[in-house]
C-alpha cells in the first residue's frame with residue numbers, strides 16, 4: 238500500500254512531536270517540514286532526513302503530500318488549513334481549531350467543499366483513562382450526574398509568554414490559560430458531559446504581563462441538568478495538576494493528568510482501579526507531554542483518510558471547546574450569563 242505523505246507546518250515546540258508521531262505510523266511517511274524561520278525548518282528536516290521549506294504554499298505544491306499537519310500559532314490555523322484544503326490536502330489541526338468561531342466555521346466549510354478530511358488534535362481523549370471516564374458516564378454507571386468540574390492549576394513563567402510575540406495575545410493565542418492550556422480539559426469535560434446550556438464566568442490577569450487572562454473561573458449548566466465549574470490558571474507555582482471530577486448519584490470519578498485517582502461505584506467498590514499520576518505532565522513545562530497520545534490521535538486521522546471515514550475528532554468536535562471558551566470570555570466581559578450556542 239502506498240504510504241500517506243505528510244507535511245508539517247510549524248517547527249517550534251509541537252511540530253517535532255508531530256514529526257516523530259508520523260514517523261512511528263507505518264501507513265504514513267513524513268515528506269517535508271516547513272517553518273517561516275529557516276533555521277527551525279532546516280534543523281528539524283536535517284535531524285529527520287526529510288525536505289524543508291520556508292514557504293508553506295510551495296510545500297503545498299508537492300504531489301507526494303496528501304495531508305498537512307498544522308502546528309503554527311493558534312490564530313493562523315484556519316488560514317493554513319484553508320490553503321491546504323484548496324490544494325486538495327487533508328488536514329491535521331493542532332488545538333484550538335482556531336480562535337474565533339467565524340474562522341473555525343470557514344475551515345470546516347472549505348474542508349467539506351474540497352472533500353478533504355479535517356481532524357483535530359486533542360490527544361488526551363486517546364488516553365485509556367479518559368475513555369474509561371467517558372464510558373462510565375455514557376453507560377450510566379455513575380447514575381445521575383450532578384456536578385462535573387475542571388480544576389487546572391498550572392504554571393507558565395513570564396519568560397514563556399515572552400518567548401514568542403504571538404503568545405498571550407488575543408489575535409494569535411486567542412486567550413490565555415483557557416484558550417491555550419485549559420482547552421484540553423474543556424474539551425474533555427464537553428466530551429464526557431455533553432453540551433452546555435449557559436455559562437457565568439469571571440476572568441482576570443493576576444501575575445503576567447499579557448493581554449489575555451491567566452486565571453479564570455466559570456459556572457456551567459449542562460443540557461443534561463448537571464451543574465459544573467471550570468477553574469484554570471497558569472499562575473500556580475510550580476504547576477500542580479489538571480483534574481476533572483465527575484460526581485454522580487451512584488458513583489464518582491476523578492481523572493488527574495491522564496490517570497484515574499478516585500473511582501467508586503455503588504455496589505462495585507472492589508472493581509475500582511485507581512493510580513497516582515507519574516508526573517503532572519505539562520503542569521510546569523509546556524513540553525512535558527507524552528508523545529504517545531499524539532501518535533494515537535494522528536494515527537486515527539491517517540486511518541480515517543485510508544478508510545474514507547470521519548476522524549474521531551472532526552472539525553465540528555474540535556470547535557466545541559472553542560465555542561465554550563469564547564462564551565466564558567463573553568460572560569466575563571459583559572458580566573452576564575451567556576447561553577449557548579453562541580452566535581456571531
Ligand SMILES: NC(=O)c1ccc[n+]([C@@H]2O[C@H](COP(=O)([O-])OP(=O)(O)OC[C@H]3O[C@@H](n4cnc5c(N)ncnc54)[C@H](O)[C@@H]3O)[C@@H](O)[C@H]2O)c1
Nearest residue numbers: 247248249250251252272273274308309310311331332333
Ligand atoms: N496538543 C498539545 O499538547 C500542544 C502543545 C503545544 C502547542 N500546541 C499548539 O500548537 C500550536 C503551535 O504551538 P507551539 O508551542 O509549537 O508554537 P511555537 O511558536 O513554538 O511554534 C510555531 C512555529 O510556527 C512557525 N510559523 C508561524 N507562522 C508561520 C507561517 N506562516 N509559515 C510557516 N511557519 C510559521 C513559527 O516560526 C514557529 O516556529 C499552537 O496552536 C498550540 O496551541 C499544542
